[in-house]
Structures are given as C-alpha cells and as structure tokens.
Amino acid sequence: MVAESKRLLNIEGVSKSFSGVTVFSDFDFDIYEGEVHCLCGENGAGKSTFIKILSGAHLPDGGKVVINGEEVDDKYNPSIAMKLGVQTIYQEHTLMQNLTVMENLFVGKEIVKRGVVDREEMYKQSLDVLHEIGVDTIDPSSPVRELGTAQQKFVQIAKAFVGKAKIMIMDEPTASFGIHEIEQLLNIVGFLKSQGIGVLYISHHLEEVFRIADRVTVIRDGEKIRTYKKDEINQSSIIKDMVGRDTSMMYKRDTVDIGEVVMEVNHVSGPGVEDVSFNLRKGEIVGFAGLVGAGRTELAELLFARKKLTSGEILINGKKTNFKTPKDAIKAGMCMITEDRQLSGLFLNQSISLNTILVHSSKNDTKIMDPKKEDSVSSEYIDKLKTKCTGPDQKVRFLSGGNQQKVILSKWFYAEGDIFIFDEPTRGVDIGAKEEIYQLMVELCNQGKAIIMISSDMPEVIAMSDRVIIMNKGKKSAEIDKDKINSETILSYALGGTV
C-alpha cells in the first residue's frame, strides 16, 4: 500500500540546535498519503522541535524538507506551511474563545456574498464538515468557550480540514480526554486517513498509537532510533527504544500494609456529584476511574473544600469536618495535586522556592519567613525528588511537565499532609518521570499516608490502585477490590453498564 501512494512529506538529515545545544540531529522522516505515522518519544526527546520545524515556527539548521514534492527554503514560515497543506493541531487550544465554532472554522476564509459575510452558507458548510468528521453534536453557532476540552479539539481538527490539510500534525490530541472521547478522536483520524490525509500522530498513550499507527518512529535525544512498519510494531520493543532501557509497560509497585480508616465520605453531594460514599485507609491508594465529566474532579473539589457540599458529611480520623475553604482542608492534613498544574497548581512566574514553601506557611501559620531556610528546604526537595533545574531560584515556567509536577509534590510533602488527592498525577509527564512519581506515591503509602488517585490512564489505575472506584454521571457506579481489577470491568462500569 505504501509503495503505490504518494509521499506527502519527506525529511532527510534535518538537524537543529539552540545556542549550541543540539536538540535534533540528522533526522529522517516521511509520511505517505492516507497514512498515520506516529512519533513516540519521552518529553524532551525533540518531538516539539520537530513539530515546530514542520509547521514553520523554526527553520532547520541543515537537511532537506520536502513537502508535497516541493523542497522548502529558508523563507519557510507558518503561513507558507499552511499553504502547502501542513496543519498543526497543537496541544494548547488555539481557537478564539469568544467566537463561534463556525467563525473559528472559517476565520481568514469567510464565505462572502456581495461583499457581506454569508452566515447562512457558512453555517450550512460548518454543519456539513462537523457531520463529515463525525462530531455532529457540536452546534456551529455556539461560542467556542462553551465547549469542553475534547469538543474544542474536534473543532480544531475540523478547522484544519476546512483549511484543506494534506498533512495533519496532532500533538498529544487526547491529553485530558475520557475513554469515550479518545474513541471519537481515533475515529476522526480514521476518517482523515480515508480522505488521503497524512497524519503525524504524537501521543504518550501507546494503546492509541498501537491502534491507529501504520508506522511508528521512535525518537530519543533528538535522534531517530527506529521506524517500525505496521507488522513489526511491538510494545515492549518500542518502549525499550523510547527510554533506552528495558522496562515493562506496566509499572510494578511494591505492596504496602494497609491500616485503619482515615477518611470516611458519607453520601456526599455537590455540583456535579451525587450521593458518593467511600472509605480511605492508611497506606492505601484508591483509584477513581471514569469518563471525563463523570464527576471525579468535582468530587475532589468537594473533599478539598474548593466547592461547597450541598449534603453529606466527611469524617477525618473519625471526626466530622466542616471545611469552609481549602485552608481548613490543608490544616486537617489534606493535600490536593490538581488536574491542571499550570492553571491551579503552580505560580509559574515565581521561583521553585516560593512554590515549595507557601502551603507549609499557610498550614503552620508561619508569619515570619527565613529566606535562607526557604532556600535550603527547596534545595532539599529538589535533591530528594531529583527535580531537574538550575536551582531553587529558577522560575517554574522554565521546567518541563514532569519537573513542574515534582515542584507541586514538594510543596505538599513539605506541608506534611496525611491525605493526598492526586488528580491525573502523570498527565503530560514522560515515562521516566512517571515512574519516579509512582515511586513517590508508594513511598507516601509506606509512611502511612492515604491516597485518592483520579486517573484516566488505564494502565496507571490498574498498576497503582489497591481499590478502584468507578464513577459515572456524578455517581459512584462500582467499587472493585484489587484482585478483581481489570480494564474490561472498569471500562464497562465507566460507560454506565454493569458486568
């Protein structure tokens, strides 16, 4: 099949360095018509730089880039890229939030009739496009800001499709997607393929990659390690290539003795949550599975008093709590690692040190600070968690996802809480850092702490949880003990069925 179809993209010997640091060297890559070519590599392997070169944001230092038979020169830039049919679906949302879906789809190429924008025609065509790619639940006239994460991503894809994409680059398209939405996205990719579009698909989620890839290329430290043809694709071999060491896909954690109950949640309801009850014991990890929007994050927000309970009660160490704000929850020993690190977990423009000490000072009512101690405490946690940085003064925005997550962990470790809520603990974190975070979680259990882990990453839920609670539409739909945990069961409860 590959031999007959047309080669849309051909890259030979491309390299790139920034201020003397080589991030990308002698790279070969190609995509054929109607092909899904996946690029796998850990964070920092050079994937982002590769995307930026293709999309015209960076010029390569050397090598040859041929798009659609045309070799690009040093005038290549994002608008030329789009003209040549290279469309990039970035990880962040790039839509204009206050415009409607159809205005976004046709931005810069509005349909004009007699000098006036023809809204009716645009509406009609938008409907057609959304229908064609299989997301007809989206109303073209609704403002983008009212759409969920997944829907916005679909609109981005629709927009690229309207823009006559020949090559579509998708960078972690399913980050923060639920199981159902991932399914939808993979279907869309299938459709794009059938239209002859070449897709460059980048994802940390190997299950997705294995399902849709025609070929898989592994990149490590800016170098191509190997390209697998469809029939050669092999999970453990790819992971080995990615990390450069032998590891099995599933993390194998140590078991920890489980102690008495530390937290009882009785019939709790609130915004997006209905009548949820469960217990949490010392040394235990309770996994929360479910689709995005099933109410897991909302439940965490109730437990941490970010939002108010409408009914039900929460007991910690047998005592009824009455948290009014997160401050009360922190004082009672609760810790919350939020789903969205950058929006609600970090002070991006501040130092690692400030990020590390703040919660501790809230919890202990420390009013006078000692800059030297702040420095030494932060350095201590940098060492302990192996955070890669230039020092405690470095601003958090310059760290990678995994290292940012470690800064968040430092602040809670330093605050010495007892009950940890991890909401998507390893989202956007590469495999190496992922394992380190898992080890830290197990270490917490060893210290007798208790963990609530919300995760949409199935292997993670299965590998880490002592028990799994599955939620569906705001309610608890099942609770499964360790020996009965498997992905089929979890999935069927998450989808609202029973086993």
Added chain:
Amino acid sequence: MSELQVNKAEINKIPIGKKILKNDNTYLLTGLILYIVVISMIAPNFATQYNFSVVLQQLVVPAILAVGMCLVMVSGGIDLSVGNLLSLAACFMAFVIYNGGSVFVAILSAIVICVAGNLFVGFIISRTDLEPFIVTLGMMIAYKGLALITTNGAEFPIMGEMGFATSIRFFNFPLMIFIMIAVYILFWFIFRYSRFGRRLYAVGDNPEAAFLAGINVKNFKLLVYGINGLLVALASIIMLSRNEVGNPYLGTGLELDAIAAAVVGGTALSGGKGNIIGTFLGAVWIGIISNSLNVVGVSAFVQYIVTGGIIIAAVLVNSLRSKNA
C-alpha cells in the same frame, strides 16, 4: 535552552558575581549612575548637594506612593485613584486646620479618609470581578469631585501649622526624606521576611492556585488596598506639609508618576513581579529625569517626550532580559 540541568553541587557554586549580573536592579542602578555622570559633565550645577537635596524632596511623595503601587501591582491590581485621593485628603486636612481644628485631628481624618476609601476600592475589587483599572478610574474621578466639594473650588492656606516634614531637619536634610527612607526599609523587610510578602506574589501570579494553597485571596486583596490607603495618607500629609496650601489639584497626575516608578523598577502590570529596591530606583529615575533636563535646559514640553521614552525603554530592557533568563 530552558531546561538546564545542574546538579546540586553546582547550584551552590553559582558565584555571587553572576547573581549580581542576573539581578535586574543592577542594570537600573548602573544606568542611573552612568546617567548622573553624563549629566554632571554636561551641567556642572547638577551634581551639587543643594540640587540633590531638591531632587530628593521632590521625589518623596511619588516614591511613597510608588511603594503602595508596587504592592498593589504585584498582587495583580492597579490603583489609578491615589493621586486624587491624596488631593482629597490634603484638602480635608487643610479645611480642618483652616477652621481651627488641631493638626492631630487633621492627620487622623486624612488617615481615615484614605484607608476607608481604599478599603472600599479593595472591597469592590475583591468581591466582584470588576477590573481594578476601571474601579480605580471611577474612584479617581469621584475623588476629584469630593475634593472640589471640600474646598468649594477654593484653596485653604494653613500658614505653617503643619510644616514639620520640611522644617525638622537632620544633617541638613528635611524629615520627609527620612520618612521616605524608613518606609522603604520597612517594606524591604516586609517583602523579604514576611509571609505577607510571599503571598503578594502568589496572589498576583495565580489567584486560583493561591486559594488552593490556603490563602484567603479576597481578604488578602482587601488588606493590600488598605495598606496602600495608609501610604496615600502618609504621602498626603507630607504633601500638605510641603505645600502649606490645600487645593484639589495637589495630587493630580501623581498616580502616573507612581506607576511609572514601579514599572521602571521592574513591576509588571500583569502581577506577580516587582520589588522594593527596583521601585525605589524607578522613583529616583523618574525624579532625576525631569530635574536633570531642567538643569541642562531642555524645555518642559520636550521633557514629557523624553520621560515617556525612558519609561518605555526601561520596560523594553526588562522584557528582553526576562526572555533570555
């Protein structure tokens, strides 16, 4: 690239020299010294003790307002009303003294007016999602009306009854200069050694994350505006003491000087960035520019253009540097 990897042994070895080079204030100070040297060479009557004393006296009021502005801006806000609030407080004090009230009562009333006014602003800003810019713009206009009502458009001379800020002298410098220095030292300590200082940056950088870190963001903002009110009161007392006449235009435009000083000193309009030493250097810059241009003989009209240019240049340098950091 951003992801430098340095292990701990190396972290502690970053030499002090490099730390100084990395500090924004180093550049402000170096620039300032160079500027002073150049102007001194052009105009011999610039670098005299008398002239420096004049510069210092002129910058006391904007510099004190700049401290409050720095606090408010680091916490993610802005306060356009400080200039006219200062006018209002000064007018009210002059009104009290003119009508036979004691200086003590006058000062007390100024403190009450400024703190109450700014708590009101803080209350609206922290409890609603209105933009600080808009709220304080509205208050700025309203204060002007209140000041005009207080004086009925007239002026109230106070006949040296409140001259202490200039008349009391140490080492030939008036008291107000020491007050300004004391305010800066106090706030330098607050920024460096208090939790309040840490929270200022946290709230300004990311209010949601600050809330989740156990900070009562609403009350914190209220507190910040309240402290700003106190500083405005102090500035108004010094202003009246210097001028000896209460009129509704005393503080006109001072908010812009305060913002300019803070911004030149590295404070960001977006919150979460700024510091006290930088703000002081910024205030000195703003004070020196107009004085030096006077001494050199540049027309007052042209001075505005130069001042504007320097503010933009300073911010540009800041932004270029932080991109490379």
